[in-house]
Amino acid sequence: MKRFIPILVISLFCSVAGVAQQKTTLPKPNVVLFLVDDMGWMDTSQPFGDSIMPLNRKFHTPNMERMAKEGLLFHQAYVNSVCTPTRTTLISGLSSVRTHITNWTSITPDRATDYKDEVLAAPAWNINGLSTIEEPHTFLYRKPLPQLLKDAGYFTIHVGKAHWGSLGTNGSDPRNMGFVVNIAGSSLGHPQSYYGQQNYGNMPGKTTYNAVPDLQAFYGKDVFLTDALTEKATGALDFPIKNKIPFFLYLGHYAVHTPIQADPRYFGKYLNKGLDSIEAAYASLVEGMDKSLGDLMDYLKKKGVEKNTVVIFMSDNGGLSNVARGGKRNTHNLPLRAGKGSPYEGGVRIPMMVKWPALVKPGTKTNSYVSAEDFLPTVLEIAGVTSQQATDGKSYLPVLKNPSIIDNKRPLLFHYPNRWTFLADEGYAWSSGMRLGAWKIIYLMKDKKLELYNLEKDLGERNDLAKSNPKQLKELAQIWTRELKARGAQMPTWKATGEAVAWPDELIP
Numbered sequence: 001m002k003r004f005i006p007i008l009v010i011s012l013f014c015s016v017a018g019v020a021q022q023k024t025t026l027p028k029p030n031v032v033l034f035l036v037d038d039m040g041w042m043d044t045s046q047p048f049g050d051s052i053m054p055l056n057r058k059f060h061t062p063n064m065e066r067m068a069k070e071g072l073l074f075h076q077a078y079v080n081s082v083c084t085p086t087r088t089t090l091i092s093g094l095s096s097v098r099t100h101i102t103n104w105t106s107i108t109p110d111r112a113t114d115y116k117d118e119v120l121a122a123p124a125w126n127i128n129g130l131s132t133i134e135e136p137h138t139f140l141y142r143k144p145l146p147q148l149l150k151d152a153g154y155f156t157i158h159v160g161k162a163h164w165g166s167l168g169t170n171g172s173d174p175r176n177m178g179f180v181v182n183i184a185g186s187s188l189g190h191p192q193s194y195y196g197q198q199n200y201g202n203m204p205g206k207t208t209y210n211a212v213p214d215l216q217a218f219y220g221k222d223v224f225l226t227d228a229l230t231e232k233a234t235g236a237l238d239f240p241i242k243n244k245i246p247f248f249l250y251l252g253h254y255a256v257h258t259p260i261q262a263d264p265r266y267f268g269k270y271l272n273k274g275l276d277s278i279e280a281a282y283a284s285l286v287e288g289m290d291k292s293l294g295d296l297m298d299y300l301k302k303k304g305v306e307k308n309t310v311v312i313f314m315s316d317n318g319g320l321s322n323v324a325r326g327g328k329r330n331t332h333n334l335p336l337r338a339g340k341g342s343p344y345e346g347g348v349r350i351p352m353m354v355k356w357p358a359l360v361k362p363g364t365k366t367n368s369y370v371s372a373e374d375f376l377p378t379v380l381e382i383a384g385v386t387s388q389q390a391t392d393g394k395s396y397l398p399v400l401k402n403p404s405i406i407d408n409k410r411p412l413l414f415h416y417p418n419r420w421t422f423l424a425d426e427g428y429a430w431s432s433g434m435r436l437g438a439w440k441i442i443y444l445m446k447d448k449k450l451e452l453y454n455l456e457k458d459l460g461e462r463n464d465l466a467k468s469n470p471k472q473l474k475e476l477a478q479i480w481t482r483e484l485k486a487r488g489a490q491m492p493t494w495k496a497t498g499e500a501v502a503w504p505d506e507l508i509p
């Protein structure tokens with residue numbers, strides 16, 4: 001496979017003239033990442049648990065149900081608890097513990113986004129995100145996933161939210177990450193507006209840095225942002241499909257992130273179901289995203305490329321439950337505890353599915369756990385691309401081939417030496433977590449407290465076993481500390497003394 005790469009690269013960069021050569025090469029699978037922003041594990045009528053639970057009845061996502069029937073569902077997929085750490089991990093294959101991109105990057109340059117705190121100070125994390133060149137306050141990563149795929153002959157398309165770096169930095173522009181096409185991706189973490197009638201925020205005298213770029217064709221029209229992105233994404237696929245060039249589409253929806261603005265096509269239905277106006281708007285954002293998934297799957301089928309296209313559905317962190325939601329805080333991901341910004345399951349466990357008719361058996365499910373770091377090595381293996389760059393992840397291609405493989409023996413880290421926002425309970429600030437096998441260990445740094453949960457018996461993390469299982473706690477704290485140190489983990493410091501907070505194993509006498 002490898003010796004075909006130069007031919008593909010040459011033909012891609014000679015554009016249409018060289019395209020005829022493509023037909024002589026073996027077809028590589030196309031890859032689509034369908035990435036939803038801030039979507040929780042329970043924000044869907046498709047259960048990701050073992051059974052239908054009450055919150056599943058709140059939402060209507062028929063296309064996710066269809067994807068589950070046509071692909072493989074992951075019960076236990078993990079990411080970081082906020083945007084940029086997960087997103088930079090997806091395209092670097094490196095843990096945010098290692099890159100020191102542990103919090104979200106700003107729409108303005110050189111700004112640490114940590115919420116103010118009287119007691120603890122955040123470490124000197126990479127506040128400008130990921131970069132492929134040397135720049136201040138960034139993690140230097142020469143060849144992100146899209147670049148590796150482009151070098152291997154893939155037509156690389158980015159549509160939607162990027163959020164890998166701050167305004168003006170190399171990493172804020174998807175083209176610098178190896179995307180041939182970029183539509184609407186930048187340093188933005190959320191849109192100013194979802195409405196075409198409001199030009200997605202690009203209104204004279206009202207525009208902020210959060211106005212979504214590149215969608216002028218829809219200005220003034222009744223086209224919801226999610227649909228505009230879908231239309232641009234499928235439009236961008238026409239060229240590689242027509243010319244039989246393998247493609248990588250990274251469709252990063254701004255939905256379902258705040259501002260929680262109603263999608264008028266679905267809003268009334270949820271009001272009629274009895275949801276309050278915020279939750280009805282939220283559910284309408286979810287259903288609009290689901291329609292996009294259906295439109296995309298329909299498009300791939302219509303174009304005859306469905307069979308050899310791998311579609312990976314993911315969210316970038318858990319569902320929002322701390323602020324800005326309707327109803328009671330910390331209830332939006334039940335039975336999972338807490339939400340976005342927290343190391344508890346509500347913050348880091350996400351809905352994930354993979355559809356690939358050529359290889360993945362329809363209607364299958366797996367309990368093997370996966371994490372954001374695994375995305376890069378998996379896609380590279382699928383694409384037959386080798387890279388000398390190290391990764392913290394592991395390819396889950398074997399699980400795609402055989403979902404009964406359970407590979408849950410490695411530690412997954414959810415390290416957040418930062419403060420996200422003003423309400424700091426439930427691990428929403430200065431926290432860390434590790435999953436290993438059935439166990440989950442949580443570190444609430446300000447409280448100098450470790451908690452221990454057995455997820456097989458206690459998915460909701462309600463029964464802290466730290467006191468009753470001291471031996472297990474100690475063993476896990478030692479493994480965890482070793483893993484954190486091996487990746488060069490940063491810790492916050494006590495403002496009073498300037499000293500770093502203790503490592504997990506130092507809390508155990």
Ligand code: CA
Nearest residue numbers: 037038083316
């Ligand atoms: Ca997010």
